[in-house]
Amino acid sequence: MSFMYDEAIDGPLPTVDRAELAAALRAGAPKLEILTDREDLRPFECDGLAAYRAVPLLVVLPSTVEEVRAVLKIAAARGVPVVARGAGTGLSGGAMPLEKGILLVMAKFTRIVEVDPDACVARVEPGVRNLAISQAVAQHGLYYAPDPSSQIACSIGGNIAENAGGVHCLKYGLTVHNVLKVDMLTIDGELITLGSDAFDSPGFDLLALFTGSEGMLGIVVEVTVKLLPKPPSVKVLMASFDDIVRAGEAVAKIIGEGVIPGGLEMMDNLSIRAAEDFIHAGYPVDAEAILLCELDGSHDDVDEDVERVGALLQAAGASDLRVARDEAERQRFWAGRKNAFPAVGRITPDYYCMDGTIPRRELPRVLTGIAALSDQFGLRVANVFHAGDGNLHPLILFDANQPGEMDRAEALGGRILELCVEVGGSITGEHGVGREKINQMCVQFKQGEIEYFHAVKAAFDPSCLLNPGKNIPTLRRCAEFGKMHVHMGQLKFPELERF
Amino acid sequence: MSFMYDEAIDGPLPTVDRAELAAALRAGAPKLEILTDREDLRPFECDGLAAYRAVPLLVVLPSTVEEVRAVLKIAAARGVPVVARGAGTGLSGGAMPLEKGILLVMAKFTRIVEVDPDACVARVEPGVRNLAISQAVAQHGLYYAPDPSSQIACSIGGNIAENAGGVHCLKYGLTVHNVLKVDMLTIDGELITLGSDAFDSPGFDLLALFTGSEGMLGIVVEVTVKLLPKPPSVKVLMASFDDIVRAGEAVAKIIGEGVIPGGLEMMDNLSIRAAEDFIHAGYPVDAEAILLCELDGSHDDVDEDVERVGALLQAAGASDLRVARDEAERQRFWAGRKNAFPAVGRITPDYYCMDGTIPRRELPRVLTGIAALSDQFGLRVANVFHAGDGNLHPLILFDANQPGEMDRAEALGGRILELCVEVGGSITGEHGVGREKINQMCVQFKQGEIEYFHAVKAAFDPSCLLNPGKNIPTLRRCAEFGKMHVHMGQLKFPELERF
Structure with missing residues (x-):
């Protein structure tokens, strides 16, 4: 099932003449910037989920609330869908345009x-x-x-x-x-x-x-x-582990002790090596996993927390422990983490970034599950986690030029998200559902629950003109998606049987 | 406009035979505890907003989810409204029963x-x-x-x-x-x-x-x-002020400096004296206002914050400053605050507890406004605030036996809440809207906004059977309430003209 809008599954959309719509918008908002040429539309055909593209019917760039209102009223009167877009950096296709819709770009509202x-x-x-x-x-x-x-x-x-x-x-x-x-x-x-x-x-x-x-x-x-x-003091600890599951256990211990770090991040060996090659952050390339733990607050409090967390990490089996000596080293430690995605991009033709959340206590179990799924699908997975809040970003490495690999990456991604749901987590942490996870919503929620989402949506937008096809799947989509699963004749989570 | 449900304004309710409904419930859930005798119903005729009472049609006390489901299905099938109740301690009449409704008491769900x-x-x-x-x-x-x-x-x-x-x-x-x-x-x-x-x-x-x-x-x-x-260390500071407005300014300064106290409470002279008479907390009875500031966290951090906040309070004009010497004194400081309501109850036949919120920066202005309203209505007001989050609990002192005083107290309360809205705040902090503030919702929100509340309500409960008449006013109520205001021929907020 593709990421593209499918009128049979996602709901029918009216066919509207581009020139006629542009004329109506010009009449309603004379100073409104409207783009209709194919060349002008192309930069807007995707957001950060760049693998999937659609050229919008037209783009508007209002600069006043009155202009936004005029666009919405004209769209509502004609039943034309409207997709709003900020900077277009989203990673789940939430701002992906519709070929039959207006793309409402809010880029001029910068005051x-x-x-x-x-x-x-x-x-x-x-x-x-x-x-x-x-x-x-x-x-x-x-x-x-x-x-x-x-x-x-x-x-x-x-x-x-x-x-x-x-x-x-x-x-x-x-x-x-x-x-x-x-x-x-x-x-x-x-x-x-x-x-x-x-x-x-x-x-x-x-x-x-x-x-x-x-x-x-x-x-x-x-x-x-x-x-x-701004907190007066900020320090970062880096702990190395010979075993990724043990690193996962250490995360639960830190939080369980009542320390709430400013940030608590985890990277596995594949991510560490990729980041170190790219950024030279000073990471231990032999470690199976590292934890980066940032502590912020008053000077005394941070110093106390650094000692406490250091002791906890050692007790949890850290093989090495380093506190960034100065601000420059702290920035380097973070630069490796923040550039982990492009770093992985250097070692694979393509990668697919996932975003799931799990209860923290399930980290060890899910890490083992992802490794099993990676073997099963024959695709490497680099793990970069906001470990502290159980928000996972597994990166699935693949080559889109190899026939079938992209589909396999998508399928593996879907299974990882379903694994998150299975352990009591959810299919998205911070990237949203958008278009990318529309099918996984059918796994996360029962039909009755999806119906309440639609009822709430209808309270605001009964004609379903605002960003249709995103975030909340139609019941028809869940039915189709369910059928597909049955058709494959598999147990839903065979990889969990071993645990 | 009374707090009682008014079918002409709040929506019509069906008339249902008590015995017949009880029989249907007994058939649907044979083990369900059902109360129908007037003597058994009386203890449930109000919640913490005890001035207003209604005897419910009947009371059910389910002990399983299945029993709750049976009650809801029977109610839905007959169009009988259902009011849920926990412990009945609410202060805005949210669990006030309906004479034509089922009171669903969840007291047996204690596991x-x-x-x-x-x-x-x-x-x-x-x-x-x-x-x-x-x-x-x-x-x-x-x-x-x-x-x-x-x-x-x-x-x-x-x-x-x-x-x-x-x-x-x-x-x-x-x-x-x-x-x-x-x-x-x-x-x-x-x-x-x-x-x-x-x-x-x-x-x-x-x-x-x-x-x-x-x-x-x-x-x-x-x-x-x-x-x-649990935080390892907890300390409390008490600061006295000769001027209540200056105490309000000190609150903004503490928060502005980035300290987030565990609690930051304010009492005015009337509350201080009432509490001291009752509890002997050690409060300075001559102070115009006190601030109680609790700091919690690690030992070092708390000690550091106590010094920092102490210096801020002195700079803000505190006339006296004390840190509770030990846990016993800390408990005494809090006992005075926590018993401020009953303490005020000892110096007046009746009082009416308000609950509004304002942006912290508006504390000085609102304190002055409340004093002006108190003069205008000829009723004393004792001020007890969760100052840190701008949540006000003015207590309006009155005597219900004096003709018209109760109405005047209600009117004054309404005006104080409208003042909160005027400065960008809201008509409730933590007590809810319930029945008590249903009219003020018409001040807080525009008709269009109220309509969205109704649309969301309809998404879950299209027949409006769950707790009707609370929280969200009907448009008819807002129209009536608006008319009343116009009829009085007053400027909406004359007491603000001076500021």
């Missing part, structure tokens, strides 16, 4: 409207880059905590759509925990405020519902984020 | 199903008391963080319904931040799991939507909560 350092909040437009917020408030000793690896490029509007996380979300939470208020436009063009400037808001928590809804409930036009004071 | 100290989670039934969770996991050095003042009596199911907070929610979050997973029954009797054992769950965040939904979307039958390690 930082207000910074209130006393209240520790900033009000920004949705196209502001994640890192730009922290840069704008650095003079006050503040920063915005969620830091996806794409933070230099990704936009806060996209972060809300995907409920983005990052290295520090174990300690500082996901996007949903760092946003106070969102102004959004519904498909009817109505301006609705979700949340408030206070710490809680009455009625149903529509702000949390909206965060991570992947552009299916409305279009963000303004965001109020929480800011945090 | 702690599983404690997993390594994963720091516990799986419990909804009737388990908040404090009982912490007691059950204390042997592992863990506790459940949200601690409403009623924690000795209130149930975790009720905590979820109201998204309960407490003294520590500034640092450790509300209920929504401390719950991983909820199993709930829809009005159709379908069992739905919200959230997962992992740190995030794909699709729309229905768990956050459900938390704080006041029994309007489904009935909790099992909860998985997060547990935290």
Whole structure:
């Protein structure tokens, strides 16, 4: 089953004339930038999930809320679907266009409207880059905590759509925990405020519902984020292990002792070697796994935690232990981790980045399961984990030029995610469902649960015009996907039988 | 406008024969405990908002999920409304019964199903008391963080319904931040799991939507909560101020400096004197305000924070500063605060406890506004605040035996909440909307926003059988409430004109 929108499975879409739609938009919003030439549309045909592409019917780049409203009203009146896009860095195809749809690009909404350092909040437009917020408030000793690896490029509007996380979300939470208020436009063009400037808001928590809804409930036009004071001290420990399962056990021990590190990351031997070759981070290339543990806070507290965690890691069987001597070494340790994906890209023609979560205690079992699946499918897997919060990013190595390898990589990825669900986890951590995991949603949820998702969607967008085909599968898709599984005649999780 | 359900405004309810309904329930669930005698029903006629009472049609006390399902199916088939109730300690009338409805009491669901100290989670039934969770996991050095003042009596199911907070929610979050997973029954009797054992769950965040939904979307039958390690050190600072506004400013400074206290509470002179008379906590009775600031964490960190916060408080104009010398004095400092409500009850025939939130920076302005409103209405107000998170609990002192005083207290309460909304806050912090604040919801939200609440409600409960008349006002109610305001011919917030 391909990632492309399938009208038979995902729902029919109307066929609309591009020129006629562009004329209507021009009439409704005379200053609106509209792209219709194939050459202009091509840069927008995919997001970070670049393997799958579709040229949108047209692209609009509004620069005012009124223009967004005009686009939505014209789309709603004609039944044309609308896919919103921030910076297009998403990794699950959430902003992948529809050939029969408008792509609504929020890139011109880049204003930082207000910074209130006393209240520790900033009000920004949705196209502001994640890192730009922290840069704008650095003079006050503040920063915005969620830091996806794409933070230099990704936009806060996209972060809300995907409920983005990052290295520090174990300690500082996901996007949903760092946003106070969102102004959004519904498909009817109505301006609705979700949340408030206070710490809680009455009625149903529509702000949390909206965060991570992947552009299916409305279009963000303004965001109020929480800011945090920069910790005075930050240190990083690197522990080497001869056994990856033991490294997994050490993670549970650290958290179980009540230490909440600023970041707790794990890499396996394949990732270590790839990163070391590329970045020369000073990683031990013979280790089966390393843990990188960042501790932040007051100077005394960090020093105390470094000793405590060091002792825990040694007791957990670490074969070597190093504290970054200075800021330069700390940056090098992290550079290896942050460049692990491109580093793996150097040792394989193609790779496929997964994103699943599991309860931390299941780390050892899932690591063993992934190794078994890797053998079974005959494809190498490099493991790079946000270990502290049980968020896995296995990278499946393959060669798209070898017939069948891409399908096999996709199938292996699906099985890894199903393994995550099997142990009580979920099919996505921080990358979202988008188009990529639409089938796995049928594994994660019962039909009755999927129906409630659709009912909630219908409360905001009854005609299903906002980002159709993403995030929540149609019941028809789950039926088809289920049939496929039965057709293969396999036990659902044979690789788990051994454990 | 009274707190009682009004069919003309809140929606019509069917008239059902009590004996006939009881017979149907007995047939559907033979072992179900059903109360129908007036004497048996009386103890259930109100929750913690005791001024308003209604005798339910009947009370059921199921002891299994199957019995809950049977009750819901029978209610749904007949169109009889169902009000769920935990321990009945809520302060906004969220569990106030309907004369034409079933009261579904979850008091028999008291099992702690599983404690997993390594994963720091516990799986419990909804009737388990908040404090009982912490007691059950204390042997592992863990506790459940949200601690409403009623924690000795209130149930975790009720905590979820109201998204309960407490003294520590500034640092450790509300209920929504401390719950991983909820199993709930829809009005159709379908069992739905919200959230997962992992740190995030794909699709729309229905768990956050459900938390704080006041029994309007489904009935909790099992909860998985997060547990935290007990901090090794806890200290409390008490600062006295000659000026309540300056105390409000000090709060913003502490938070602005990046200290996140375990608790940060404020009391004004009237509360201080009442509490001191009652508890002999050692409070300075001449102070215009005190701040109680609790710091928790590692020993070194707490000692460092105590010094830092002490210096900040002195710089902010504190006239006196004391650190509780030992655990006994710390407990006494808190006993005064925790008993502030009953202490105020000793100096007035009746009082009315409010619950609003504001952005912290607005504390000084709102304190001045409340004083002005108090003068205008001729009623004393004692101020007891969760200052750190801007959650206010003004207590309005009145005498219900004086004609008109109760109405005046209600009106003053309404105006204080509207003042909270005016400065960007909201009409409830941790007590919920329930029946008490149903009219203020019309102030907090635009009609369009209220409509989305109804649409979301309809996604789960299209016939509006779960706790009707609470939390989300009908559009008819907002229209009536609006008319009342216009009829009074007043400026909406005249008391703000001076500032």
